[in-house]
Amino acid sequence: MTLHAHAQQLDPRTLRDAFGAFPSGVVAVAASVKGQLAGIAASSFTSVSIDPPLVSFSISTTSSTWPLLREADRLGISVLADHHDAVCRQLAGPREERFAGLPFRVTDGGAVLLDEAVATYDCSVHEEVVAGDHVIVLLEVHEVGGGDGEHPLVFHRSAFAKLHRDDLDPARLDGRINGAEVDRGAEKTVAGHSADEDAA
Ligand SMILES: Cc1cc2nc3c(=O)[nH]c(=O)nc-3n(C[C@H](O)[C@H](O)[C@H](O)COP(=O)(O)O)c2cc1C
Structure with a gap:
């Protein structure tokens, strides 16, 4: 039986639940491009390669933000801190309100980096790989920052969680x-x- 036939038998709800069992952090992917602020919240961020320095995240092929965001010279990745739960919802909400009241800075290349992030990356798009209903975006990392935030926001089973101090x-x-x-x-x-x- 092919992998495709297997996939067709999978109920999307069951698959979503299985994906949600894997805990992750959440990042803001954001830039100032063509005079506009554009960004999303993404839990699909992961490190990929040390040499060359690459990270990745996946974006839905239906995203209305990616067509603009991918045009940016530089994209900012900000690892959200555990007090950024409302910020995360805002960055996933209506586009015109995503940056309202948010403290951030814009790098020379246009990367938008949030204040109080746990870590920041100033990146450019290295490669896009279409993968089913998402595009895997490989980003080259040009600069990293320590950020001011201490502990990361955790996303698990469709809910936000915090790491216990002991875990850290x-x-x-x-x-x-x-x-x-x-x-x-x-x-x-x-x-x-x-x-x-x-x-x-
Ligand atoms: C915790 C969380 C994680 C998310 N992770 C992703 C992700 O990895 N990839 C993605 O395409 N959308 C993700 N989203 C949804 C986006 O933030 C955004 O809502 C979506 O792209 C729709 O907006 P757009 O049409 O402007 O792109 C996530 C939302 C939340 C709340």
Whole structure:
């Protein structure tokens, strides 16, 4: 049976629920382009490559914002902080209200970076890959910023969540893989990969 035949049998609701089981952060993808502010909230952001520096997110082929946003010389990615839940809803809401009252700065190239983000990336479009009803957008990263926000907003099962302070304490995770104590000095790599590299 082909993959396509499998996909046809899947109920979209069931698939959405399965996708929603995977927790993610949320970013603002935003730019000032042709004199207009354009942006969306996206939970599909992920890191891709160190050399060259690439990140990606997926945008619906029906997006009314992407045709304008993709024209920007530079796109800003801002990792939303855990107090940005209302900001996230605003960035996903009516287009004319998305930036109302939001504190942000615009880089020379036009990337829009939100204040109090956990991290920021100044990017340009590297490649677009059509994938079903979305386009995977690969972005080249030109600059990164530390941001002023401390803790990230988490999106899980269609709801916002926060990480517990304990979850953010590296000392509680260091040296334990699947609950078992390991000697990090001797067992630094897993199957030839640095655990730190792949978890970045
Ligand atoms: C938490 C959250 C995550 C979202 N993630 C994505 C995403 O990864 N890709 C996407 O195309 N839209 C995503 N959206 C929807 C967009 O923010 C936006 O509402 C949508 O693109 C419609 O607006 P547009 O027609 O201006 O593009 C998300 C919305 C929310 C609230």
